[in-house]
Amino acid sequence: MKDKNLDHSINIENIATLARIHLTNKEKVELPKSLDEILEYFDKLGKANVEGIEPSAHAFPLYDILREDEVDVPLDTKTALQNAPKQRNDQIIVPKIVE
Amino acid sequence: MDSRVFYKSALELEKLLDSGKLTSVELAKILIERTKSVENQLNAFISFDEEKTINEAMQSDGRRKAGKKLSNLDGIPVGIKDLIAEQGQPLTCGSKILQGYVSPYDATVIKRMRNVGCVLWGRLNMDEFAMGSSNENSYYGKVSNPWDVSRVPGGSSGGSAAAVASGETILALGSDTGGSIRQPASFCGIVGLKPSYGSVSRYGVVAFASSLDQVGPMGRSVGDVAALFHIISGHDGRDSSSYPIDKTNHTLESIANKTAKVIGIPSEYFGEGLDSGIRQAIENAIKFYEKAGHRIQKVSLATTEYTMAVYYVVAAAEASSNLARFDGIRYGYRSENVRDAIDIYYKTRGEGFGSEVKRRIMLGTYVLSNENFESHYLRAQKVRTLIRNDFMRVFEKVDMLITPVTPSTAFKIGEKSANPLQMYLSDIYTISANLAGLCALSLPCGLSHNGLPIGLHLIGKPFHEHEILSLGYEFEHAHDFKDMHPVI
Structure with missing residues (x-):
C-alpha cells in the first residue's frame, strides 16, 4: 500500500496505540507533519557532548521523602465517587471485562 | 469612591478596607460588575460563583470588624487558574475531558490562601492542560488580550493575565511549566513570578510536567506579587518535591530594602529574532540598574x-x-x-x-x-x-540575570496556531528557568511602538526570590509602568 505517512519517521498508528488515543482520519494526516518537524528540531540534541554526564530528572532531586505517619480524615466514598462518569451502590460502573 | 477601584493594588485596597472606606463585599461586587462588562470581549473566566465569592467577602468583613484580620490579603479577591483544586468548585484544565468535574478537596495553595482570608474569586481560562503559549487551545474558547482584543494574551495562564490586566481581579494564581506565567504577564503588562522549583506546593494542582511545573502569583505590582508569594510558598509534606527550606520574608518592607547586586547579561538571549523595540526597552532597563549602582556583567550560557x-x-x-x-x-x-x-x-x-x-x-x-x-x-x-551546570557556573559570578521575556510582543490570534514549532519558539527565553529550577520574574518595562506591553525578565538563583522581587520593585518604583492600564 502506498501511504505517504510511511515516509515519515513517526509511525502514527503505532504511537497512537501506545498512547491509547483514537485519532480521526484528519488527525492521522495532520499530526505526523507537525510531529516530524518537531522531531527534526530535536536532532540538535545530537550535537551536545554528553559523555560522562549524568541525566537530571529534577533540578533539585530529593530522596526518601517521608512524612509523619498520622491518621487523617479520608474522603468519604460519596465524595470520592462524585466525579465518576457512571456509578451504582458506591462502585464505578465499567463495561464487562471478562466473558 | 474612585470609579477605577478595580485597578488598585492589593496593598492599597488593604488600607481602604482597614479604614472602613471600602468593604470586601463592595470590592467583590465591583469586580463581579467589571467582569460582566468586559468578559464578552476577553473570555478570561471559565466559571465563577458569585454567591460563594460574596459570602467569603462577607466573612472577611466580619473578621475585620471584630479586629481579627488574618493577614494583609484578608478580603482581597484572587482568581484561580482552572487547574488548581478548590473544594466544591469546578476544575476543567481548559479541557472537555474534565467538563463537569468538581474538586473534592483543596490544593495546598488554596488552603493557605483560605487560612489568611483571601477571597477565592473565579476559575480562570487557560490553554488545555497548560499546553500552549497563546490561550487559543482552551475547550472553553480563546482568551483575548485586553490591550488589543485581536491579539493573544499569551499562555498558558492567559486567563489569569487578562483578568489581572483588565481589572477583573486584583490578584491571580497561574502556573508555569515553560513560561506560562511570565509570557502572558509580559504580553498583558502585568507582574508574574515563576518560583524556584520546590518553593510552592504542587499538591492539588493538575500535573502537566511534574519536574517543571510551579504555581506562582500574578498581579499588577511587584509588592502584590510578593505578598501572595509569601502566603503560598513554603514546605508542604504532601508534595514530595517540595523543598525543605526555611521561609524567607517577602513583605514589601523587606523587598524594598536596596542592596547592590551583580547582574549578568547573557549574550545568547539578545541574538537574532529579538524584536528591536524589546531589545531597546531591556537595554534601557539595564542602564537604569547600572545607574542605580548595580554592577552589570556580560556572561555566556553556551547551552x-x-x-x-x-x-x-x-x-x-x-x-x-x-x-x-x-x-x-x-x-x-x-x-x-x-x-x-x-x-x-x-x-x-x-x-x-x-x-x-x-x-x-x-x-x-x-x-x-x-x-x-x-x-x-x-x-x-x-x-x-x-544546562543546569551552565547556570550554576554563571551564578558563581553574578547574583541574577536580565533577559527579555519574549522575542516579540503579543501576536495576533491565529498568527501561530497553524505552526506548532513557531508557537513553541515563543517560549525561548523562559524555559531554561524551568529546566534549571530557577526563580524568575516578569514585570512591565515599556510599550512597543504599537502600544503593546513589553516585559523585563529577572532570573534569580534557586530560592532567591527575594532578590529578584527586590530588584523588580526598585525598577517599578522608579517608573510608572504599573499605572498603565489597557483601554477596555
Whole structure:
C-alpha cells in the first residue's frame, strides 16, 4: 500500500496505540507533519557532548521523602465517587471485562 | 469612591478596607460588575460563583470588624487558574475531558490562601492542560488580550493575565511549566513570578510536567506579587518535591530594602529574532540598574541553543505519563460510543483531548518508546544537566540575570496556531528557568511602538526570590509602568 505517512519517521498508528488515543482520519494526516518537524528540531540534541554526564530528572532531586505517619480524615466514598462518569451502590460502573 | 477601584493594588485596597472606606463585599461586587462588562470581549473566566465569592467577602468583613484580620490579603479577591483544586468548585484544565468535574478537596495553595482570608474569586481560562503559549487551545474558547482584543494574551495562564490586566481581579494564581506565567504577564503588562522549583506546593494542582511545573502569583505590582508569594510558598509534606527550606520574608518592607547586586547579561538571549523595540526597552532597563549602582556583567550560557529541544522532549514525556490518568473510568468525560472496556480509553481520550494535547502526548509517547528512549529522552535529561551546570557556573559570578521575556510582543490570534514549532519558539527565553529550577520574574518595562506591553525578565538563583522581587520593585518604583492600564 502506498501511504505517504510511511515516509515519515513517526509511525502514527503505532504511537497512537501506545498512547491509547483514537485519532480521526484528519488527525492521522495532520499530526505526523507537525510531529516530524518537531522531531527534526530535536536532532540538535545530537550535537551536545554528553559523555560522562549524568541525566537530571529534577533540578533539585530529593530522596526518601517521608512524612509523619498520622491518621487523617479520608474522603468519604460519596465524595470520592462524585466525579465518576457512571456509578451504582458506591462502585464505578465499567463495561464487562471478562466473558 | 474612585470609579477605577478595580485597578488598585492589593496593598492599597488593604488600607481602604482597614479604614472602613471600602468593604470586601463592595470590592467583590465591583469586580463581579467589571467582569460582566468586559468578559464578552476577553473570555478570561471559565466559571465563577458569585454567591460563594460574596459570602467569603462577607466573612472577611466580619473578621475585620471584630479586629481579627488574618493577614494583609484578608478580603482581597484572587482568581484561580482552572487547574488548581478548590473544594466544591469546578476544575476543567481548559479541557472537555474534565467538563463537569468538581474538586473534592483543596490544593495546598488554596488552603493557605483560605487560612489568611483571601477571597477565592473565579476559575480562570487557560490553554488545555497548560499546553500552549497563546490561550487559543482552551475547550472553553480563546482568551483575548485586553490591550488589543485581536491579539493573544499569551499562555498558558492567559486567563489569569487578562483578568489581572483588565481589572477583573486584583490578584491571580497561574502556573508555569515553560513560561506560562511570565509570557502572558509580559504580553498583558502585568507582574508574574515563576518560583524556584520546590518553593510552592504542587499538591492539588493538575500535573502537566511534574519536574517543571510551579504555581506562582500574578498581579499588577511587584509588592502584590510578593505578598501572595509569601502566603503560598513554603514546605508542604504532601508534595514530595517540595523543598525543605526555611521561609524567607517577602513583605514589601523587606523587598524594598536596596542592596547592590551583580547582574549578568547573557549574550545568547539578545541574538537574532529579538524584536528591536524589546531589545531597546531591556537595554534601557539595564542602564537604569547600572545607574542605580548595580554592577552589570556580560556572561555566556553556551547551552542556550539546546534548551528548547530539551524542554519539549522532557515536558512531552512527562505529560504523556501524567495524562494517562485521564481514561474515562474514575472521573471526567467518558465516551458513550464504546465496544468494550479498552475502547473506553481510546474513544474517551480521542474525543476528550484537543489537538495540541494529543500532539504532546504522541510526542511524549514517541520519545519514551523503547527504540527512542536513549536517543531522545535520556539524552535530553543529560543535556538538562549541562544546562543546569551552565547556570550554576554563571551564578558563581553574578547574583541574577536580565533577559527579555519574549522575542516579540503579543501576536495576533491565529498568527501561530497553524505552526506548532513557531508557537513553541515563543517560549525561548523562559524555559531554561524551568529546566534549571530557577526563580524568575516578569514585570512591565515599556510599550512597543504599537502600544503593546513589553516585559523585563529577572532570573534569580534557586530560592532567591527575594532578590529578584527586590530588584523588580526598585525598577517599578522608579517608573510608572504599573499605572498603565489597557483601554477596555
